[in-house]
Amino acid sequence: MFSSITEQGQWDLSQPLLWGYFFTDNDPNKLELAMPKIQAMGYSVVGIFQAEKEEENEPDLFYLHVEKPEIHNSKSLDKRNDEFYIFAYQNGLDSYDGMDVGPVAQ
Numbered sequence: 001m002f003s004s005i006t007e008q009g010q011w012d013l014s015q016p017l018l019w020g021y022f023f024t025d026n027d028p029n030k031l032e033l034a035m036p037k038i039q040a041m042g043y044s045v046v047g048i049f050q051a052e053k054e055e056e057n058e059p060d061l062f063y064l065h066v067e068k069p070e071i072h073n074s075k076s077l078d079k080r081n082d083e084f085y086i087f088a089y090q091n092g093l094d095s096y097d098g099m100d101v102g103p104v105a106q
Contacts, residue, residue, distance in 0.1 A: 011103055016069035018104045019080075020046065022097040023064040023088055031064040034091045043068045063097065069104045 011017055021043070025031050031048050039045060046065040053060075072080065081099070088096040 011101075013073070014071065016071050016104055017101050018067055019070050019072065020065055020067040020100045020102070021080075021084055022099065023066075023084070023093050023095065024051075024097050025062055025064075025094045026059050028062040030091070030093060031062055034064060034087075034093060037091065038064075038066050038087070061094075064093075 023031060023034065028048050028050075035045050043066040046067055049063045049065065051061040051063060070080075077099075081096070084096040088094075
């Protein structure tokens with residue numbers, strides 16, 4: 001991930017980028033209960049979104065999207081991911097689903 005960002009010259013990795021993180025659960029209420037805890041850690045809540053279903057009979061799946069401007073390298077991002085896997089487990093969420101990254105809005 002970091003090498004492709006560097007190779008493509010997309011963003012300056014020495015400056016904060018907007019990192020988005022995603023948690024999932026079949027019960028949106030569980031995600032809502034986790035929101036104040038993640039906000040207390042300095043993250044902004046983007047929202048809770050329902051995933052599109054591939055099959056009509058699939059159970060509902062909801063995403064909690066949070067974000068924060070941060071500077072990461074592969075080691076610090078790995079640590080953050082580990083923290084969020086633990087956060088999801090401790091809060092009874094189905095999963096921590098990963099992250100995305102983009103420029104901080106000016």
